[in-house]
Amino acid sequence: MKVQACHKVESNAVEMEGAEGCRVRWLVGEADGAPNFAMRQFEIAPGGHTPRHSHPYEHEVYVLEGAGVVVDGDAERPLTAGDVVFVAPDDVHQFRNSGAQTMKFLCLIPNSAAGKKVTVAPECGVEQGSK
Amino acid sequence: MKVQACHKVESNAVEMEGAEGCRVRWLVGEADGAPNFAMRQFEIAPGGHTPRHSHPYEHEVYVLEGAGVVVDGDAERPLTAGDVVFVAPDDVHQFRNSGAQTMKFLCLIPNSAAGKKVTVAPECGVEQGSK
Numbered sequence: 001m002k003v004q005a006c007h008k009v010e011s012n013a014v015e016m017e018g019a020e021g022c023r024v025r026w027l028v029g030e031a032d033g034a035p036n037f038a039m040r041q042f043e044i045a046p047g048g049h050t051p052r053h054s055h056p057y058e059h060e061v062y063v064l065e066g067a068g069v070v071v072d073g074d075a076e077r078p079l080t081a082g083d084v085v086f087v088a089p090d091d092v093h094q095f096r097n098s099g100a101q102t103m104k105f106l107c108l109i110p111n112s113a114a115g116k117k118v119t120v121a122p123e124c125g126v127e128q129g130s131k
Numbered sequence: 132m133k134v135q136a137c138h139k140v141e142s143n144a145v146e147m148e149g150a151e152g153c154r155v156r157w158l159v160g161e162a163d164g165a166p167n168f169a170m171r172q173f174e175i176a177p178g179g180h181t182p183r184h185s186h187p188y189e190h191e192v193y194v195l196e197g198a199g200v201v202v203d204g205d206a207e208r209p210l211t212a213g214d215v216v217f218v219a220p221d222d223v224h225q226f227r228n229s230g231a232q233t234m235k236f237l238c239l240i241p242n243s244a245a246g247k248k249v250t251v252a253p254e255c256g257v258e259q260g261s262k
Contacts, residue, residue: 002215003215005213006213007213027215035220036168036241036243037167037168037191058166079134083136084159085133085134086159086163087132089166106193
């Protein structure tokens with residue numbers, strides 16, 4: 001059994017194309033012997049966002065702190081602490097912090113995500129108002 | 132994509148042998164099309180606990196609110212909000228609320244847990260001081 005305060009887990013900048021102001025901690029994963037899925041915690045700075053992207057595996061997300069939106073295709077859906085999001089495989093999605101505080105959420109993925117193709121989607125649906 | 136406030140998800144008493152003061156919400160699962168794993172939220176009343184038990188699948192746990200312990204075999208390890216726990220397959224474990232407030236945590240399991248045998252362990256290691 002592993003028990004750990006998550007703030008003591010190493011935090012790294014998310015370097016993926018399209019990410020801005022994002023950091024990630026891998027709380028539980030294959031390195032711990034987790035056989036099926038991994039738990040990560042993301043922190044997004046005010047104004048920051050994850051890439052607008054899709055991939056052939058799911059996310060299960062729980063919002064811990066802050067406020068923002070999840071971009072669902074070309075729509076924006078508001079998020080606040082205590083909200084849960086299921087992003088199905090191949091859903092185009094993006095998490096954006098629209099608040100003044102850090103937005104913090106858990107995002108879990110299957111171990112089978114490793115090596116799967118991630119497709120970065122253009123931002124125009126959100127940033128040019130072409131919904 | 133599913134987005135939902137978790138307090139709006141149905142909460143049910145945990146009826147399993149050895150559980151006391153526990154309620155569960157299934158936030159994401161196979162009913163949502165989740166292909167690999169399920170996210171549940173547990174609430175344990177002050178003095179309450181999950182069964183002391185083991186099973187051949189893992190838990191990935193994140194403590195949201197409150198304070199308690201996780202029984203790890205015959206040892207107790209303190210827990211507070213922001214702690215993460217990886218319970219490996221076949222680890223004997225129990226979550227106990229030792230605080231004055233409701234203890235709330237996420238507990239994720241693989242879909243393959245369905246139908247797997249759960250073994251309830253005796254409480255003597257904790258309650259009779261025979262550590």
